[in-house]
Amino acid sequence: MAYPIIEAQxxxxxxxxxxxxxxxxxELQEGSVxxxxxxxxxxxxxxxxxxxxxxRPVSGNLRLFGLDYRRHRGxxxxxxxxxxxxPDFYKxxxxxxxxxxxxxxxxxxxxxxxxxxxxxFVGLAGREQDAVASFSHGMRQRLGLAQCLLxxxxxxxxxxxxxxxxxxxxxxxxEMILKLNREQGKTILLSSHHLPEVEAVAxxxxxxxxxRCLVQGSAAELLSQQDRKIRLxxxxxxxxxxxxxxxxxxxxxxxxxxxxxxxxxxxxxxxxLIKALVERxxxxxxxxxxxxxxxxxxxxxxxxxxxxxxxxxLPI
Amino acid sequence: MWWAxxxxxxxxxxxxxxxYLGFLAITLLVGVILLALALDGESYLDFVTGSLExxxxxxxxMLNGHLVGFIVLQMLVVHLPLLVALVTGxxxxxxxxxxxxxxxxxxxxxxxxxxxxxxxxxxVYTLVLxxxxxxxxxxxxxxxxxxxDLAVLSGEGLQILPSVEVMPRFLxxxxxxxxxxxxxxxxxxxxxxxxxxxxxxxxxxxxxxMVFTLIGTLDVPLFENVRPFLxxxxxxxxxxxxxxxxxxxxxxxxxxxxxxxxxxxxxxxLWYFDRKDILT
Numbered sequence: 001m002a003y004p005i006i007e008a009q010x011x012x013x014x015x016x017x018x019x020x021x022x023x024x025x026x027e028l029q030e031g032s033v034x035x036x037x038x039x040x041x042x043x044x045x046x047x048x049x050x051x052x053x054x055x056r057p058v059s060g061n062l063r064l065f066g067l068d069y070r071r072h073r074g075x076x077x078x079x080x081x082x083x084x085x086x087p088d089f090y091k092x093x094x095x096x097x098x099x100x101x102x103x104x105x106x107x108x109x110x111x112x113x114x115x116x117x118x119x120x121f122v123g124l125a126g127r128e129q130d131a132v133a134s135f136s137h138g139m140r141q142r143l144g145l146a147q148c149l150l151x152x153x154x155x156x157x158x159x160x161x162x163x164x165x166x167x168x169x170x171x172x173x174x175e176m177i178l179k180l181n182r183e184q185g186k187t188i189l190l191s192s193h194h195l196p197e198v199e200a201v202a203x204x205x206x207x208x209x210x211x212r213c214l215v216q217g218s219a220a221e222l223l224s225q226q227d228r229k230i231r232l233x234x235x236x237x238x239x240x241x242x243x244x245x246x247x248x249x250x251x252x253x254x255x256x257x258x259x260x261x262x263x264x265x266x267x268x269x270x271x272x273l274i275k276a277l278v279e280r281x282x283x284x285x286x287x288x289x290x291x292x293x294x295x296x297x298x299x300x301x302x303x304x305x306x307x308x309x310x311x312x313x314l315p316i
Numbered sequence: 317m318w319w320a321x322x323x324x325x326x327x328x329x330x331x332x333x334x335x336y337l338g339f340l341a342i343t344l345l346v347g348v349i350l351l352a353l354a355l356d357g358e359s360y361l362d363f364v365t366g367s368l369e370x371x372x373x374x375x376x377x378m379l380n381g382h383l384v385g386f387i388v389l390q391m392l393v394v395h396l397p398l399l400v401a402l403v404t405g406x407x408x409x410x411x412x413x414x415x416x417x418x419x420x421x422x423x424x425x426x427x428x429x430x431x432x433x434x435x436x437x438x439x440v441y442t443l444v445l446x447x448x449x450x451x452x453x454x455x456x457x458x459x460x461x462x463x464x465d466l467a468v469l470s471g472e473g474l475q476i477l478p479s480v481e482v483m484p485r486f487l488x489x490x491x492x493x494x495x496x497x498x499x500x501x502x503x504x505x506x507x508x509x510x511x512x513x514x515x516x517x518x519x520x521x522x523x524x525x526m527v528f529t530l531i532g533t534l535d536v537p538l539f540e541n542v543r544p545f546l547x548x549x550x551x552x553x554x555x556x557x558x559x560x561x562x563x564x565x566x567x568x569x570x571x572x573x574x575x576x577x578x579x580x581x582x583x584x585x586l587w588y589f590d591r592k593d594i595l596t
Contacts, residue, residue: 052422055593078424088415092331101327104320105423105430147419 002029003066005155005187006051011060013046020046022211024060028155028189028204033181035202035219036191037297043211044191045085048159051189052082064155078107081153083161087144089132095119095143096128099150106151118146123172137164145176156180157189162197170197177201199293207297209304223292227252227264233285234277237261243280244273259285318429318436325437329403338399338445342392346452349388353379354460380464382482385454386558392449393493393552397500397525399445404438405504405517408589412512412596421594431509431589435582438501446494454486468558475560489554492567495574496551500525502578506585512596544569547577 006028013021021043028034038044049055050062053069053076062069064076089098096115103111119125122142127135135143141161148156158177162170174197180186181201192198198205199219206216215222234240237255244253248269254262263273270287277284329335353360357379408431411417420430466477477485503524507517528548531539543549553570556563 049594054418054421055595056591074424074426077422080422082422084418084422086415088418090328090331090414090416092333093328097327097331101324102419102423104324105317105420105425107317107320107424151424 002031004028005030005065006189007061007063007066008047008051009061011047011050011057011062013043013050013055013057019211021050021057024208024211024213026206026213026216028187030154030187031181031185032203033177033188033190033201034204034206035198035293036189036206036208037195037198038208039301041210042208044208045159046211047208048082048084048157048189048191051157052080052084053077054084078151079154080157081148081151081155082157082159083144083148084157084159086160086163087140087147089140089143089147091133092131094129094131095124095135098132098143099147102147103150108151114150115146118150119143121149122146122176138166138169141165141169141173145173149180153186155187155189157191159191160193161190162192162194170194173197174200195294195297205293207300209301214300214304219293223296224266227266228270228289228292229295230263230265230270231256231286231288232261232263232277233259233288234261235259235283235285239280240277240282243276243282247273247276317425318433321425321430321433322436322440325407325433326440329437329441332403332406334406335403335441337402338396339448341395341399342445342449342452345392345395346388346449346456349391350384350457350460353384353387357384378464378467379461380466381454381458381461382464382466382479382486384457384461385486386466386468388453388457389449389489389493390555392453393496393554396445396449396497397551398522400438400442400497400501401504401518401521403441404501405508405521406514407434407438407505408508409511409517410508410514412594413514415596417594417596427590428586431505431586432582434508435502435505435585438505439498442497442501443494446490446497450486450490466558470559475558477558477560485557489557492554492557492571495571495578496547496553499547499574499577499581502581502585506581506588509585509589509592545573547574550574 004027006026008027009025011021011024012019024043024047036044036048046055050057051064053073065079067076069076089095090101093101096112096119099115099118100111103114108114116125116128119128122145124139124142124146127139132140132143141164145158145161148158161173161177165173177188177190178201181188188201190198190202202219204217205219205222207214232240237259240261241250241253241255244263248263248265252264256262265273274284274287361378408417411420421427463479463482465479466482468475468477500521504517504521507520511517511520525548528546532543532546532549550570550573553567553574556567556570
């Protein structure tokens with residue numbers, strides 16, 4: 001049975017009069033991948049920094065692996081690997097030397113051997129001795145992931161791991177995250193603005209705005225609460241709308257540009273609609289399902305922004 | 317884990333080009349001084365001892381390796397704090413500026429152990445720099461000029477120390493000079509905890525030395541009670557080890573004041589760094 005790896009209750013953090021995190025509570029279960037979402041300045045990075053003891057909350061309780069940071073800092077950090085913001089290394093040292101150094105700080109007995117293994121895992125074998133100064137951003141990102149996995153942590157915290165990566169790099173990063181979660185059982189906390197990537201891997205979601213947690217829970221449950229956006233390309237749009245009007249209310253149908261018909265419906269409603277269109281003799285050229293997370297994200301943020309402006313009158 | 321961290325810090329210092337600036341500067345400065353003394357050392361000594369020759373007849377040459385080493389030390393110990401601060405002031409703030417401090421602080425090693433290993437690395441660097449100065453100033457000078465009795469000018473006049481006594485005194489003097497320089501290193505490492513850029517702690521350390529030196533030299537009654545407790549007052553205490561008899565009480569007081577400074581700075585640094593939010 002899964003148990004909570006992170007238990008955050010009422011976390012608060014301020015910088016002067018600015019409240020970066022306000023009464024934040026959430027849990028992360030063992031073996032899950034949590035997508036940590038929010039716009040810039042939402043308090044995501046501050047929260048991640050609190051989770052790895054880079055900064056201390058002014059109030060609230062934070063327990064990791066059932067342990068309290070104040071008493072068991074070393075034990076907790078020995079089980080966490082993190083990549084916070086951009087991956088920074090000693091540019092005047094080689095990749096292997098950088099990892100060896102961090103391995104020793106993590107208490108690894110054979111840091112060189114482990115560093116070589118990790119360099120191979122992230123696809124940097126053969127570049128061990130090269131100075132980090134000569135690495136591209138993508139290579140540094142991979143090296144960042146290697147340092148994160150060096151001490152075989154149970155919890156991996158990744159802050160924008162896809163930033164600056166090319167499309168192949170993003171796919172590789174996604175596959176690595178899935179591999180770590182599914183094959184090695186690692187629990188992962190992933191903060192990213194790249195919503196399709198989060199949607200592809202996350203089992204749970206936390207959405208923050210202005211330092212507060214707006215929603216949290218299972219990704220499947222949260223996303224099933226809203227309709228899926230479907231774009232249909234048909235040869236005769238007006239006729240298609242007439243055909244579907246008996247099965248779907250008009251407010252769930254919008255005529256797009258050219259031969260595009262946009263529908264808002266749940267997954268199960270789609271097959272009979274397509275069947276009806278084909279039986280009517282209409283040609284369906286394409287069916288495109290838009291990202292649900294993106295819509296959900298925009299909907300929640302829009303709602304929260306309106307609410308805080310109208311009700312409170314001022315930003316939190 | 318602390319030893320592993322100290323080893324890491326030593327590797328980083330060794331790999332940084334700026335660490336070698338101090339050694340290069342010492343080599344150049346000592347080279348220039350030795351060359352000047354080798355070419356025109358007698359004239360320099362005549363200028364210094366000129367006033368004594370009315371009462372004293374000096375036979376033979378006072379210019380030897382021991383005296384040259386002593387002269388070089390007097391000239392260079394003033395410059396060493398800058399060379400020490402240049403490297404030690406960067407130990408924490410440099411990591412913050414580079415972003416690597418995040419990687420270190422999120423390891424299982426406690427923040428106190430991490431910072432303590434930085435203080436340890438600062439001690440190792442200061443020691444190695446001082447040993448290099450010793451080798452250059454005393455070792456090379458002896459090789460060029462040969463050994464001999466050491467003539468030292470003090471407030472009480474000219475003192476001659478027999479050649480056999482000089483080396484042990486140099487060793488003691490270097491130990492005391494190390495303590496003085498390590499106090500400077502502690503200041504810059506502690507300042508380094510407070511900043512997120514490399515320049516601030518280095519400039520801050522030098523500014524503090526200047527202010528304290530000024531307070532120490534100003535003949536104002538207000539400062540008289542403070543002066544004995546300033547570390548800058550004891551930076552040149554190593555010179556007392558070449559006096560005969562050695563003012564042991566004064567030297568022990570200097571050791572006490574310098575040790576107190578180091579301890580207080582370390583305690584503050586450890587307390588502050590343990591609570592610091594790492595935002596870089």
